[in-house]
Amino acid sequence: MFMNSNLFEPGKSKPERNFVQLAVKQNQRFDGRRSNECRDVELAFGEDWGTVAVSLGDTKVLTHVSCDLGAPTTSRPNEGKLQLNVNLGGVAFLDEVQTTHEQRSLTLNSLLERTFRSSRCVDLESLCVAAEQHVWCIRVDINVLNHDGNLYDASTIATLAALMHFRRPDVTFADDELRIYTEKEREFIPLLFLHYPVSVTYCIYKSSNQPIVDPTLLEENAADSVIVLSFNSYQELCTLNAGGTAPTNVRTIMQCARNAANRAKALVDFIRKALSLDEERRLQGSRLIQGLAALIGETPYKLSFSKLMGQQKLELQASLNDKIEVDNKSISKPEVEEIQAMVEPSKPETDTAMDTSSWLPPDEDSQELPMPAEASTSKAGKGKPNHSKSKANKKKLAKRQNHSDSEEEAKQVI
Amino acid sequence: MTSTSTIVMPGDRIAAIEELAKSKRVILGPGLRRQDETVVASKAGPLRHKEPSTFWVDNYQRRYIPARGDLVLGIVRSKAGDLYRVDIGAADTASISYLAFESATKKNRPDLNPGDLIYARVLNASADIEPELVCVNSVGKRGKLGLLAEGFFFKCSLNLGRMLLRENCPVLAALTRELPYEIAIGVNGRIWLKAHSLRETIALANAIVALEQAGYTEIDKICDNLGDFLQA
Numbered sequence: 001m002f003m004n005s006n007l008f009e010p011g012k013s014k015p016e017r018n019f020v021q022l023a024v025k026q027n028q029r030f031d032g033r034r035s036n037e038c039r040d041v042e043l044a045f046g047e048d049w050g051t052v053a054v055s056l057g058d059t060k061v062l063t064h065v066s067c068d069l070g071a072p073t074t075s076r077p078n079e080g081k082l083q084l085n086v087n088l089g090g091v092a093f094l095d096e097v098q099t100t101h102e103q104r105s106l107t108l109n110s111l112l113e114r115t116f117r118s119s120r121c122v123d124l125e126s127l128c129v130a131a132e133q134h135v136w137c138i139r140v141d142i143n144v145l146n147h148d149g150n151l152y153d154a155s156t157i158a159t160l161a162a163l164m165h166f167r168r169p170d171v172t173f174a175d176d177e178l179r180i181y182t183e184k185e186r187e188f189i190p191l192l193f194l195h196y197p198v199s200v201t202y203c204i205y206k207s208s209n210q211p212i213v214d215p216t217l218l219e220e221n222a223a224d225s226v227i228v229l230s231f232n233s234y235q236e237l238c239t240l241n242a243g244g245t246a247p248t249n250v251r252t253i254m255q256c257a258r259n260a261a262n263r264a265k266a267l268v269d270f271i272r273k274a275l276s277l278d279e280e281r282r283l284q285g286s287r288l289i290q291g292l293a294a295l296i297g298e299t300p301y302k303l304s305f306s307k308l309m310g311q312q313k314l315e316l317q318a319s320l321n322d323k324i325e326v327d328n329k330s331i332s333k334p335e336v337e338e339i340q341a342m343v344e345p346s347k348p349e350t351d352t353a354m355d356t357s358s359w360l361p362p363d364e365d366s367q368e369l370p371m372p373a374e375a376s377t378s379k380a381g382k383g384k385p386n387h388s389k390s391k392a393n394k395k396k397l398a399k400r401q402n403h404s405d406s407e408e409e410a411k412q413v414i
Numbered sequence: 415m416t417s418t419s420t421i422v423m424p425g426d427r428i429a430a431i432e433e434l435a436k437s438k439r440v441i442l443g444p445g446l447r448r449q450d451e452t453v454v455a456s457k458a459g460p461l462r463h464k465e466p467s468t469f470w471v472d473n474y475q476r477r478y479i480p481a482r483g484d485l486v487l488g489i490v491r492s493k494a495g496d497l498y499r500v501d502i503g504a505a506d507t508a509s510i511s512y513l514a515f516e517s518a519t520k521k522n523r524p525d526l527n528p529g530d531l532i533y534a535r536v537l538n539a540s541a542d543i544e545p546e547l548v549c550v551n552s553v554g555k556r557g558k559l560g561l562l563a564e565g566f567f568f569k570c571s572l573n574l575g576r577m578l579l580r581e582n583c584p585v586l587a588a589l590t591r592e593l594p595y596e597i598a599i600g601v602n603g604r605i606w607l608k609a610h611s612l613r614e615t616i617a618l619a620n621a622i623v624a625l626e627q628a629g630y631t632e633i634d635k636i637c638d639n640l641g642d643f644l645q646a
Contacts, residue, residue: 013567014529014530
């Protein structure tokens with residue numbers, strides 16, 4: 001095991017591993033975060049459409065979206081193409097051992113493929129210009145600039161933000177002639193989305209049953225297993241990537257899923273807000289656009305999650321409340337029942353239609369890992385109607401698991 | 415040691431040293447190179463001077479270049495015959511013999527496994543052969559060298575390691591005023607730490623990492639309020 005691992009990375013030596021295990025057991029993290037606390041997410045938009053840099057602490061990812069016209073595949077003649085390319089070459093200290101390097105970039109690529117392609121988040125049919133002849137091919141280049149853990153989240157956030165930021169030129173097809181309009185002739189068109197997926201990563205250790213969110217490289221390398229969950233803004237599961245050697249029970253995964261769903265929703269809202277701010281800036285005039293110069297230094301043009309969402313601590317529950325206030329939605333309380341009601345109408349819009357709040361356990365408290373017995377008593381305490389509902393929940397839960405085994409989001413051993 | 419910081423770039427001719435070399439012997443440290451009668455910098459960074467006549471360039475670097483006599487922290491990578499392969503952060507792995515430990519014999523071998531952390535001295539280092547380490551001094555005693563079992567270990571720049579190791583460095587003294595701890599610093603930019611509790615160890619590690627970007631002059635100021643880092 002140590003023969004194949006790169007010892008120049010943190011978290012690969014025995015003292016580091018043992019210490020991290022011990023620290024997790026005592027609920028301590030090196031940067032003073034709590035186990036359910038994420039690092040601040042910062043977005044910087046480039047001058048071009050579809051260029052986004054994301055930083056998650058010291059993890060930095062630069063994503064660029066480009067498009068050109070091409071021929072569609074014969075199996076899907078009326079759909080555009082979405083291509084994702086991961087490039088880990090920017091991180092010098094990772095490439096000592098070829099196998100781990102390739103494995104890392106393959107894992108990341110497959111996660112992105114499943115999150116964005118298999119879940120069909122971009123409406124590819126809208127990218128068709130002329131069936132069987134011309135479609136738009138969207139290419140996303142994900143460049144990892146620095147790796148300090150949790151590349152998965154950084155890349156999914158960067159990819160989603162870049163795709164949402166991207167605009168393609170308008171095109172007409174008449175008399176067997178393609179005409180591409182410049183930005184001056186016709187305004188560029190943003191991509192159409194069916195849903196907005198974002199991933200959240202958890203690390204699980206043998207020494208503790210409390211998973212930690214948003215690991216640093218040290219924590220990630222020392223972890224026994226890493227779980228990556230992709231949720232969209234409707235809190236539907238898009239990808240589940242669980243691997244490693246730590247014994248994980250359903251409870252833990254469900255707890256992760258519940259928190260991840262909220263976190264994903266907050267993140268998508270954050271990206272939307274950042275995009276609208278960027279658009280305002282662009283309308284005001286191009287000299288205000290700093291481009292990627294914002295990456296260097298503490299310029300106010302860097303859009304940070306904690307600032308934009310109006311909070312210092314990235315507590316999930318707090319972010320949920322906050323977001324509701326800002327969005328002026330009719331929800332006044334962060335009750336699950338209410339959210340469920342909100343989610344229900346959106347159900348017909350999406351083809352997958354998985355209502356997470358029905359299969360996610362309803363207890364909001366994420367600090368403790370409740371034992372099954374405790375959870376059932378707390379549910380029972382709520383009264384009869386809830387009790388019957390919790391049964392239904394469990395049924396759905398079981399059903400959901402069968403579903404996940406058979407579907408595309410099969411578990412993958414990292 | 416002077417705190418004047420002349421920044422030199424690779425290729426710069428340093429006339430001051432040449433002048434001094436006419437009257438007495440001058441020792442050129444890392445980053446400086448003699449070309450016939452001229453002294454030329456080969457690395458970028460502030461030029462340092464230690465009385466009476468030692469000069470070197472204190473450039474920012476994370477890759478270690480082994481040098482004889484250096485104290486380094488290494489991670490055991492594998493066993494190979496009667497050698498251990500040890501990663502010391504250099505371009506090549508170093509080797510250490512089974513017999514280079516205190517009271518080790520052919521029968522009584524040290525119990526080291528891949529992933530273990532050892533504190534060792536570089537016995538010989540040359541550009542063309544792999545560096546060799548020892549865990550004993552010249553009289554066969556281990557001293558402070560050998561396996562570091564518990565505690566936390568992290569990597570930093572070579573500068574930080576060097577700075578902490580320099581004579582009467584204020585950082586360690588300032589930390590000692592706050593809490594008791596054990597520390598092993600390798601010039602290869604690796605630091606091992608152990609305090610009474612896990613919390614204290616984390617705080618110490620963060621306090622030391624916070625010094626990463628500080629220069630020699632800032633260090634003295636920062637040390638006055640190192641206690642603040644420990645609180646965080």
